[in-house]
Amino acid sequence: MTAPGADAFTTRPTLRGNFGMVASTHWLATAAGQSTLERGGNAIDAAVAAGFVLHLVEPHLNGPGGDMNAIVSLPTESAPHVVVGQGPAPAAATIDHYLSEGLSEVPGAGALAAAVPGSVMAWFRLLEDHGTLELADVLSYAVHYARTGHAIGATAARTIDRMAGHFSEHWAGSAALWMPEGRAPRAGDIITYPAWADVLERLIAAGAAESTREGRIQAARHEWSHGFVAEAIERFVATPHRHSSGTDHRGVLALADLADFDASYEDATVFRFRGVDIAKTGPWAQGPVLLQALAILDGFSDDRIDPDTAEGIHTIAEALKLALADRDAWYGDPEDASDVPLDELLSAEYAAARRALIEPVASHELRAGSLPGRTAWTAPSSATPPAGGRSAATGEPTVGSARADDAITPDEDASGYTRGDTCHVDVVDRWGSLVSATPSGGWLQSSPTIPELGFCLGTRLQMTWLDPASPSALTPGRRPRSTLSPTILVRDGVTVEALGTPGGDQQDQWQLLYLLRTIVFGYTPQQAIDAPAFHTTSHVSSFWPRIWEPGGLVVEDRVGEGTIAELRSRGHVVSRAGDWSLGRLSSVRRDPATGELSAAANPRGLQGYAAGR
Numbered sequence: 001m002t003a004p005g006a007d008a009f010t011t012r013p014t015l016r017g018n019f020g021m022v023a024s025t026h027w028l029a030t031a032a033g034q035s036t037l038e039r040g041g042n043a044i045d046a047a048v049a050a051g052f053v054l055h056l057v058e059p060h061l062n063g064p065g066g067d068m069n070a071i072v073s074l075p076t077e078s079a080p081h082v083v084v085g086q087g088p089a090p091a092a093a094t095i096d097h098y099l100s101e102g103l104s105e106v107p108g109a110g111a112l113a114a115a116v117p118g119s120v121m122a123w124f125r126l127l128e129d130h131g132t133l134e135l136a137d138v139l140s141y142a143v144h145y146a147r148t149g150h151a152i153g154a155t156a157a158r159t160i161d162r163m164a165g166h167f168s169e170h171w172a173g174s175a176a177l178w179m180p181e182g183r184a185p186r187a188g189d190i191i192t193y194p195a196w197a198d199v200l201e202r203l204i205a206a207g208a209a210e211s212t213r214e215g216r217i218q219a220a221r222h223e224w225s226h227g228f229v230a231e232a233i234e235r236f237v238a239t240p241h242r243h244s245s246g247t248d249h250r251g252v253l254a255l256a257d258l259a260d261f262d263a264s265y266e267d268a269t270v271f272r273f274r275g276v277d278i279a280k281t282g283p284w285a286q287g288p289v290l291l292q293a294l295a296i297l298d299g300f301s302d303d304r305i306d307p308d309t310a311e312g313i314h315t316i317a318e319a320l321k322l323a324l325a326d327r328d329a330w331y332g333d334p335e336d337a338s339d340v341p342l343d344e345l346l347s348a349e350y351a352a353a354r355r356a357l358i359e360p361v362a363s364h365e366l367r368a369g370s371l372p373g374r375t376a377w378t379a380p381s382s383a384t385p386p387a388g389g390r391s392a393a394t395g396e397p398t399v400g401s402a403r404a405d406d407a408i409t410p411d412e413d414a415s416g417y418t419r420g421d422t423c424h425v426d427v428v429d430r431w432g433s434l435v436s437a438t439p440s441g442g443w444l445q446s447s448p449t450i451p452e453l454g455f456c457l458g459t460r461l462q463m464t465w466l467d468p469a470s471p472s473a474l475t476p477g478r479r480p481r482s483t484l485s486p487t488i489l490v491r492d493g494v495t496v497e498a499l500g501t502p503g504g505d506q507q508d509q510w511q512l513l514y515l516l517r518t519i520v521f522g523y524t525p526q527q528a529i530d531a532p533a534f535h536t537t538s539h540v541s542s543f544w545p546r547i548w549e550p551g552g553l554v555v556e557d558r559v560g561e562g563t564i565a566e567l568r569s570r571g572h573v574v575s576r577a578g579d580w581s582l583g584r585l586s587s588v589r590r591d592p593a594t595g596e597l598s599a600a601a602n603p604r605g606l607q608g609y610a611a612g613r
Helices: 027-038 043-057 095-100 119-130 135-148 154-170 172-178 194-205 213-226 228-237 255-260 288-297 310-330 348-355 504-520 525-530 561-569
Strands: 015-017 020-024 067-073 081-085 264-267 269-273 276-280 425-429 434-440 487-491 494-500 534-536 552-555 573-576 586-590 597-601 609-612
Touching: 015 020, 015 609, 020 027, 020 043, 020 586, 020 597, 027 043, 027 135, 027 425, 027 609, 043 067, 043 119, 043 135, 043 194, 043 425, 043 434, 067 119, 067 487, 067 494, 081 119, 119 135, 119 213, 135 194, 135 213, 154 172, 194 213, 194 228, 213 228, 213 255, 228 255, 269 288, 276 288, 276 504, 288 310, 288 348, 288 504, 310 348, 310 504, 310 534, 310 552, 310 561, 425 494, 425 586, 425 597, 434 487, 434 494, 494 504, 504 525, 504 534, 525 586, 525 597, 552 561, 561 573, 586 609
Parallel strands: 552 573
Antiparallel strands: 015 597, 020 425, 020 609, 067 081, 067 434, 081 264, 269 276, 276 487, 425 434, 487 494, 494 586, 534 552, 586 597, 597 609
């Protein structure tokens, strides 16, 4: 019998070779990573080079003031490990302080939403510990584009245009950087980042007197966290500025917060599905959502979980609703890891109980699971669908509703807040190292640009709650429960694949489709990436203003008219997103038997590319 994916449509070939492969969400980052491999660097060197280019070429999706989580597999280590570049809440970021500022939730933009920036520290730590090249070498690509410029993409230009009035009225530093001629750039205009180029060169120069590669990187890390960067951030946030709440506030991030933070390593959370070990982050990010969904779906026959059928879409969406409800009820970064009942949530018994809740019709409820001796937290009543969230004429979401393609084309709500998203890069080298990295935050629309640094701070604290009972309550020194969710796959104790996608709440939803298609139905990586995508919005958004859409299901039109009609008949509130709009997946693989490498990347948006040989 021919595998279902054998004849699936594909826009590009899955690349094959034996030297090295890079896949990312932007071709310039892919090119920088592949060039680094060609210069003799390993997968870690290449990922760092690509990551710093992503700061520049997708500035509406990530930046130096944001965060980065990665999963890395090295041939010298027995298991993949998580690289934690998610900074915690500052020491002064208390619930009482935010309430005293007249806020009922953490804003979605402005320095009060800033966690400690973790991205740069994580990239530097990874390079120091596992790279081979000098910091100056891997940063040379970013310095080049910061100095000489690059052609800004259509989505980034559109984001600046949407923010133009806000920049001009409230954020002068952002207006100076992004609108030097008094207008938003047009797609293809050349953008430079002179202040950030200066920062990169100063960080490199900080290690000039050191005698070792590691010492030079350590000096750069210290300059970032203890020196002129941390000092500039502390000075800047002390001035009140406009937040997405429509009110002005000072930030609380201080030099001491940056000095106290360092990127770290953790064991991955692993679940075996159909003979493949799926490695994810812990519950301080949303990675276990993917594992919970797989545990639920593993008990169904293949025909019930085929993402190319109405039955499969329905079953997958219902499983995801249950996993996402558990995310909000149980996930967080507690002082004691046992406070998050992850073993129970991933157990066969719990998965079976959750599986039994899936009925032929779509659920319109938030249904977190019950655990003996524990009480599931419930989002406050403010996290409800907005009035008039759907057009009476078309049934389509209106501005401000939980529109599910926000992660592809950032939408602006009534307050002027423009949502950002994320980037991704995967690398495999000829020695068998694999990296899956998801940098995010520090979007150009996150908060005012700091003029002397050339970047802004992130807004990851918007994913916390001002309710001490929540497992992801705003707590000084604790990480916000983020959506960044890289993935590594292991077969028979050997790492075989790195993959991931941007997409906020959709990251693990789109990755689930990829895994089902490749592991169960025999699709090649490129076929799985190209196949029609969908996701549920019937969950509380991780992003301000924390709305949700009961029964919401967003599909690419390519799923077909008959399928859409059947889904609606089952009670799904279906939104059509166009033919090619959902998901920005990429993947790299290594066959341990032959050493063959492969890579695939997303064609949507005409930015993601894979390269290799």
